[in-house]
Amino acid sequence: MIPAAFDYQAPATLEEAVSLLAGDPDGAKILAGGHSLIPAMKLRLAQPQLLVDIARIRSLAYIREEENQILIGATTTHYQLESSDLLKQICPLLPMCAVSIGDVQVRNKGTIGGSVAHSDPAGDWPAAVIALDADLLLIGPNGERTVKATDFFVNLLTTDLQPGEILREIRIAKPSGRFGESYQKVPHPASGFAVVGIAAHLELNDDGSCKRAKIGVTGVGVKAYRAQGVEAALAGANLDDQTIASAAAHVCDGVDANSDLYASGEYRCALAQVYTRRAIQAAKAV
């Protein structure tokens, strides 16, 4: 329950945060919502020497529509995303994903940036941001750079973030034309994390057929991934039950599914298929 001792800084600006991190490359850690980091610290699984609290940087929490983009500040909380009327209209996948996370208290504090940066294999946001082909804007000692979300998740709890870098913004191209979205999740009965989470974004033709599908999957592998087999099977196809079912069957292609006490890899894949189908059905009905 009691973390190891550390120092704490609450910079007022991002630039200050970057330089604080640069000052202690080994021992410093970013603190955002703290809802992955602090539980780990309480169990002493993480023992940082310095916490740089970016959640107090006011300018880092926002949801904005700019030209054809949706801009989301890294410290925007799950609840802010869940309750955003703007997003419910222009990108409902985000609030749907947000509301499925943990519980009210977690959503009030936890941030999208922290979740994406942490890349928990059972975290929900990674599935959504890759399904939306988001761009991630990072800032570090060497300035800013942009990474595609699909390239950002590298391995178990590992991302493309370099030492000292901060994820500052998530950018999503505003969906246009006819589209449908859904997030479907099997929560673990104890932790609430995703046993399987499927984020579906469908671009639809006027006749209701699928122009393009983007399916993000979490919980199944060591990191969130795009189910390319499913996407390929749906591209240009009519979204009848048969097509959807056979497309969904590809959701675990090439993935070595996680096994744990609650669900074996085999069962997880079966769940992933069912939930992929349900997510596509729900998205197409929007």
Added chain:
Amino acid sequence: MPTSYVGQRVRRTEDPRLIKGLAHYVDDIALPGTLHVAFVRSYYAHAKINSIDTSAALDVPGVVAVYTGKDVAKIGPVPCAGALPGLKVPDHRVLATDKVYFVGHPVAAVVATDRYAARDAVDLIVVDYEDLPVVTDVEQAAAGTGPVIHESFGDNIAYKMTAGEGDIDAAFAAAERTVKQRIWHKRLAPIAMEPRGVLARYFPGEEELTLWSSTQIPHLMRTQVALMIGIPENKLRVITPEVGGGFGSKLNVYAEEALLGWISMQLHKPVKWIETRRENIQATIHGRGQVGDIEVAFKNDGTLTGLRYNVIADLGAYHQLLTPAIPTLTGLMLSGAYRIPAIQINITGVFTNKMATDAYRGAGRPEATYVVERALDLVAADLNADPAEVRRKNFPGKDEFPFHTATGLDYDSGDYEAALDKAQQIAGYTQLREEQKKARAEGKIMGIGVSTYVEICALGPSTAMPAGGWESATVRIEPTGKVTVLTGTSPHGQGQETSFAQIVADELGVSINDVTVIHGDTSVVQYGIGTFGSRATAVGGTAVYVAVQKLKEKAEKIAAHILKADASKVSFEGGKYSVTKAAGATAATGSSEPVYPVGQGPAGALPEPQTEGRTGLTIAEIALAAHLAKELPPDTEPGLSATYFFEPKNFTFPFGTHIAVVEIDRETGDIKFLRYVAVDDCGRVINPMLVDGQVHGGIVQSIGQAMYEEVVYDEQGQLITGTLMDYAVPRAKHVPNFELDRTETPSPVNPLGVKGVGEAGTIGATPAIVGAIVDALAPFGVKHLDMPIKPEDVWRIINNDSSRI
């Protein structure tokens, strides 16, 4: 007896402090200069300790002391009260000495000026362990093979026991049919929301030690801890402040409780230890942990003729207070709600490298009910009969009570058929079966489970209890007319501050607000046994009830004396003693007003009540007169107080019927409740709201057991479900809307007619839930599934793959 409170949904008097956050649990008590204790616990399930280096820990600023096993050798062993013939009892020291026997076994205690230093120092203690072979497999242990945990015993068998009546061999030899099933009861963690905690303060001048402990048994703990640490029992005071749930896990005497007291005596400072949840799952007792074969002999018409249960009980590495006794309770309840002429249980209790099992809500009885009810389902399946009808056929009739079972019990009273009828009627059972047929035809997977349970409560006659089975109460009316009740029970959520006050207020004709129930302080309350085994109301409440009667006898004598009337002419009604008037005259209306409303009474000497020429006196006036002692009948002790120790002649046997209806998602194996109906009979009801609450809570713990909860150790004895991240306690979203009702069959065992209800939910519900799931899957050839039944298990059945079942 007038019933202005008893039987009503009275709001709890304990609630205001709790809902305002003003109540005090152990950790809420702050004493100046308190030192904090943190434990080094074993990461190994079985290992030799070669050495312990505490030097770095002692260098941490704030660290006052570090104790290891050799430092505390003077403290006596952790007690086990379950004396069975031939029982092997390992020497259970408060800290590990040369070996560790389970993950979480305490190895060293760090004492520091604050929690932070204590916790930091724990990381700096270096223990050199040498791995030993680990025993986790109970069947291997029961076979007497493999590595031995306590070497001097030669094997891992702690005891073997056989019990039962009737000629079991003949029953099976003559059986027209039999069924047999191996059944697991996995280990469960009780998870009281408040973990354990102890605060100890020793006053060296007075030579007095006070222990504030989150326990269900303050007096028993006082006796045991006094013996362990060698302090006279009358110099040790145990206080249980608010206790945040127990469920049996705090019906124990743990190493930490004695150790904290001892440390305080060494350091002459208050010391506190508050368990973390991880420690709680590692080193607070677990429940259940049995595997056995149930066999039933029966006739072609469904009449039961014999039942045998061969069971292995996973006791863990050491005995806690009642560890070996729990499976014997299973044996007692194997007759269920049925007439079974021959019953036998064969128990093998084994040591494993795990935490001890002990009493968890139900304590041995849920295991019995579950195997019997599962067996009844198997009988029904074998006969292709309705499970409810097979049960009905074997019920003893309501006029057959007291009903003797082949497990040696005499059930006090019951009307099992009435409860079944009522539950079936509420559930619309016949219609449900029709719906099920339709659902099946539509390809849906739906099931209905029925459980008709009996439980044994009001533990119990002292002959059947290791430390006495009676309970005590004192009822006292103070000079100002306020009523004080001291109960030897130790409520921790059950609401006896309210229900006992209901009983007393009705008996004395006073307002419930004038009654205060005090418990959980060994210096204030006469010796008591505690709260467990659904005994508090039936045994403790009866003690209160009888004490009030004694008090009233005395009050009546005083009243007669003051009113200058013959005692036979004095009657008590509405809180007032009056001289019985001639026919036609109305009785004096009583007032429950105290003589002096608080704050308005005169300071200094209390003026005597005006008694001259009165025809009636309130109980408060009599109390005052009794205290002033100026006008008492000859040979009457001053004061108005009575104490009673109630020794029950028998247990009580509540019963009921639970019906669960589930639907299963064919694609995912997900299980959803459609209905949950429970009709419970706990005898006479003091407060229906509290009874409902007990039933709800119990059923949800059953849902946990049936579908989510399992303490898992791997082959190395590592605890895999060590936090709430992995150990799934049901949440609001996991529970159905309960449809509750009752039948009320009073118990003849006590004058209140109450039976007890604390464990009904954990006893009656698991078989209904599992029965429903199995029934749903019957078309797939399923006859039994072990708990917890997870969606994957169900999914595999539907997909015709039994590899994980």
Added chain:
Amino acid sequence: MKKAINLNVNGVSRTDEVEPRVLLVHYLRDVLGLTGTHVGCETSLCGACTVMLDGEAVKSCTMFAVQANGATVTTIEGLATDGELHPVQEGFWECHGLQCGYCTPGMIITAAQLLERNANPSREEICHGLEGNLCRCTGYQHIIEAVEYAAKKTAS
């Protein structure tokens, strides 16, 4: 190194120096003596520690006190106004929404948040809203009824 913090707790302004590793729950309990907020786990899953922070229900075991610098905190002790119980507190009392009471403060704060955001929740919404709070005693049914009671009471 200790940090200065200033926050408003139940209407009272507090200034203290705390070690960064002091969790908000420990600050409230050990420093301010507000022991109504409880601790039931280390993994942020039980919700016994829930308090209102700037109007949002948060688990005070999953926050350092330094993070609450400048914030307004309401604990269970501060929920009643002028001695009058909050409707949720009243609901818990009326409907027997508590037994041992250990989960209760966190449960009540979370339920208060739930009703602030949704004045007339369905049973399902109540269950979703209470997902972060464990109760081992009540089986939840009376808690759900308590929240329904409070919703009705607030509406009238």
